Amino acid sequence: MSVLTDQPAAPEAAAQSAPAPVRRRRRTDSAYYWMVLPALALFLLLHTTPVLRGIYYSFTDYAGYGSYEFVGFTNYLNLFEDARIADSYLFTFQFAAVATILTNMAALAVALGLNARIKLRATLRGVFFTPNVLSILIVGYVFNYLFTYSLPYVGESLGIDALSTSILADPDLAWVGVVILAVWQAAAFNIIIYLAGLQTVPEDLYEAATLDGAGPWQRFRSVTLPLIAPFVTINTVLSLRNFLQVFDHIQALTAGGPGSATTSVSYLIFKGGFKGGEYAYQTANAVLFFVVIVVISVF
Secondary structure, eight states: OHHHHHTTHHHHHHHHHSOOOOOOOOOOOHHHHHHHHHHHHHHIIIIIHHHHHHHHHTTBOOOSSSOOOBOTTHHHHHHTTOHHHHHHHHHHHHHHHHHHHHHHHHHHHHHHHHHSSOTTHHHHHHHHHHHHHSOHHHHHHHHHHIIIIIHHHHHHHHTOGGGSSOGGGOTTTHHHHHHHHHHHHHHHHHHHHHHHHHTTSOHHHHHHHHHTTOOHHHHIIIIIHHHTHHHHHHHHHHHHHHHHTOOHHHHHHTTTOSTTTTOOHHHHHHIIIIISSOHHHHHHHHHHHHHHHHHHHHO
16 A cells, blocks of 8 residues: 555655756857947947037036036026027927928828829839938038029019018028928938838728728728828837937028028037037037937937
8 A cells, every 4th residue: 555655656756856957058159249349339439428528518618629617507507598599499399390290291191192003103112212312411402592593583483472582581481491391301211111001001901991981081091090100100209309400401591590590409509519619508408408309209
């Protein structure tokens, strides 16, 4: 009886007495470190170090040359009392909001057309992507010529007084020229993102919606838009972030004018920091603007 009762317990005892398996730590090949470390070193040297130095200078009265003294939070406190700073932030946010909405509307409309079964679809996709590979400064000077000379000439020929003068010389309309250039250039990249999103929508859903009697607008509202919502979010965030940092468009078209009507935060930082002797002050503005962009992006 004792033998029979001991037999079932033998495997359990053996399992308990067996040594636990030893976990061997995987060894990482040193080649991976040699691939990462140079990039990390360049990033720290060319990005992190200048950022830290800039943050340090924002607490001084450094003019970009010569000696300087530590002034604490004086530069940051003065930012909230400077009318130029307030105006530049207001223009930047208004411009970014309008340009983001128009860019995404135009890009989505073009993407829907390019996603349809039309002739020369591949060629047209390449044509609409062309603005994304062109330099903003070069294209900006072309648009500057069009707004300054070509469009007023057409307005005079047609007897349209509103177009007879350059909109870039009008403080109330100069921002429109900047928005037109920004939307024309930025829509190209958004079109590609929307095309990628439209490719993920199953054709079966369109067929089922058509059988249920849904028209083009109902199919777009009930099928297409909900399924490409993540791509709308991506384009909105990227567009808003890029437009908040607008600089090249303004440099090529208006140089911040007329007066200061189209002075963005980035352009004010450049103009005041490198040309106006406000290096430390505008560095503080840059740090504040960096925090604002990070908060918006995270949100």
